[in-house]
Amino acid sequence: MSTPHPGSPAARLRDHDVTPQPAVSPAARSVGGVAGWLDDRTGAAKGVGYLMKKVFPDHWSFMLGEVAMYSMIVCLLTGTFLTFWFVPSAGQVVYDGSYIPLKGVTMSEAYRSTLDISFDIRGGLIIRQIHHWAALMFIVALSTHMLRVFFTGAFRKPREINWVIGCILSMLAIVEGFAGYSLPDDLLSGTGLRAAEGFMQSAPVIGSYLSYLVFDGPFPGEAIIPRLYAVHVLLLPAILVGLFTVHIVMVAVQKHTQFPGPGRTNDNVVGYPVMPVYAAKAGGFFFIVFGVIAMISAVVGINPIWAYGPYDPSPVTAGSQPDWYMGFADGALRLLPGWLEFETFGFTWSLNVAIGALLLIPVMYTLMALYPFLERWVTGDQREHHLLDRPRNAPTRTGLGVAALVFYGILMFAAGNDIMAIKLGLSINDITHLFRTLIFVGPPIAFWVTKRICLSLQRRDRDMVLHGRETGHIIRTADGQFFERHEPLDPFTRWELVQHEQFQPLQLGPATDDHGVASPNARTDRLRARLSSFYFSDRVEPVTPAELEAAHHDGHRAEAIEAPEGEAHGELEASERH
């Protein structure tokens, strides 16, 4: 290539060009070969190519789901390691391992094997701690992921099914965690199982049969640990992984939602293709998540089962709590007053337990799963949505979400009432009374405050669009007037503030038709109209192009400081001045 050769001057100019070569490294060639071999036999290239070309938008909150996914994978990996040594048996043995303070104590094989994993198996303790921290992080990440989906309206059509799957995943995850927490058969896990037995027994009429069925006889029995083991390492992981796969495939098929922005529409996705950028990022992120969990596990202990001692039905320890994700149910039990247990017809109704233990979780998850359908019914909106809502632009939804969060949070904190009492030097009775009050007044207040905040943020957005950013530069005109110069927004920023739409409350149709016949749907229509006005009667309309035009016409220069209307009435000013 370097030897000059005759030719036209134009051709000679290209003399030193390097012709692009296909990837030629031997490794790449053999990968290509293997891929080709596989493709010839499976035809996978088409599907893989489809997935590889998927585009994934960038926003940190879109990665919460990934944190959940990777934490789950970490659980699966470390859990498999644990199964090599864990013995799921309630058989009694005398401990003779290397943890001196328990030497000679009688305990179950499950507990002994967990002690052995912790003290006598190389790397066992760190794997146990990684497993448990990953479980906590899994559910933390999954919950925040759900919150992201909720508050941005990502559950709207066509993603309702995936929302429902997510709800089921979340519920199964906490059950999976509870099953795992109960396996080591230490004092805390046994106390948790004892509580679970009580929950089952609180079921009216069938309670004691149910408990006998699950425990295969009276508590604690020998059956529960092997049964929970099968549930924990086989049944639930299989369902979780299955549902999760469906969940991810649906995301790929329906494409990821994105935040509104210039060039982002309901019909495209702006971001990086999965291959290579996104895959590299995601692959790296897996190692980051694994690394962070491993680091936490190396530094901070979790569930020191040796300190709690083996389970024995008589003792119980102060500070008996479940892991955080079961905290809300425990909190509900701590808040429910004792008088809800009463006797009629010779039966004891333990509603003080049953409401928190048996009703709360199904009711909560059902409401959650149904929410998208409820909202769609109220808005009457049948369109597909691929652009997310900014939470402020859906004030009622955001308010409802925060109210639910506050409700959940109060229950969760109530489970720590004893820890709060000692750490803050308060009376546990006062804390409980406070929470009992808050559980009723907290959510409505949270709803109202959040909705107001959303509406005022929307008003501020309107103001920004109409009048630009306040620069703080004061200008004096020749005739002595003072102005503050406002800088107009650039079109990209402005677009984000005006792109959304605002629903109007539904109008109630006539209750009777022309012939005076009552409409068969009158009742549901009324309900729907009432809900719709609950959702949308307070609203701030986004700035329309006409309004914007009017505002600009009003003067690019500035806003009079002594303008009679306050800044908050931007929309009035814009149209009425002159």
Add this chain to the structure above:
Amino acid sequence: MNALAARRRHPAAIALLLLVGLLVTGAAYAALAPKQASAATATADQVEHGKKLFLANCASCHGIGAVGTDEGPALPGVGAASVDFQMGTGRMPMTAPGVQVGTKKVKFSQDEIAAVAAYIASLAPGPAIPDGEFTDGSKGDPAKGGELFRVNCAMCHNAVGSGGALTRGKYAPSLRHVDGKYIYEAMVTGPQSMPVFNDTNITPDSKRDIVAYLHAIDKSENPGGLTLGSLGPVPEGLFAWVFGLGIMVGFAVWLGSKSA
């Protein structure tokens, strides 16, 4: 000798003999029952000194002669162990009323405490200050002590003695780094909301095992890493939310801001 023999039928002789007999038995009992030693060997001087200290520091609440007032309970019968515990851990003299008397810096020397203890013990018998033999954790069996502790104490003090909440602002305190003597005395006297564990409930040997267990925990390093206060799953969950999630989101923001 003859004089003694001559008077051996004197009417007072029988009384004298009885007296000598009692003294000998008493002395022998005192010598052979070491647990009561401090009460029995208290000198009159010590009791007198204790009485003075009591009048100066305690009588305002407990009354002259420790008979009790509205401010404080009567003390005869609580025993030297109770006084030693209350003063030795800085609970008494109480300064501020509250739902539960807390501990403060100990203001008295061990001699002064022993004097007041001797004075209170002289009013009526009660549990004595335990012998060092039974308060030395290194002579006990921590594994047995652990079992006893979980059955008898963990419901209030937590499985590793980190403390726990009781009703209406009362609490069972943390048992980290408590002297063996005070652990023992707490069991025999049952301060405030704590029940009494007498020697038939938990024998002195078993009490020593409990001391051994608590001291073993004091010395042990947690093999798992930081303990987050040994308060169970609540701080663990808090940690996952605050630090775990915080770090993850930090990384996510960082990755999201890195464009291709």
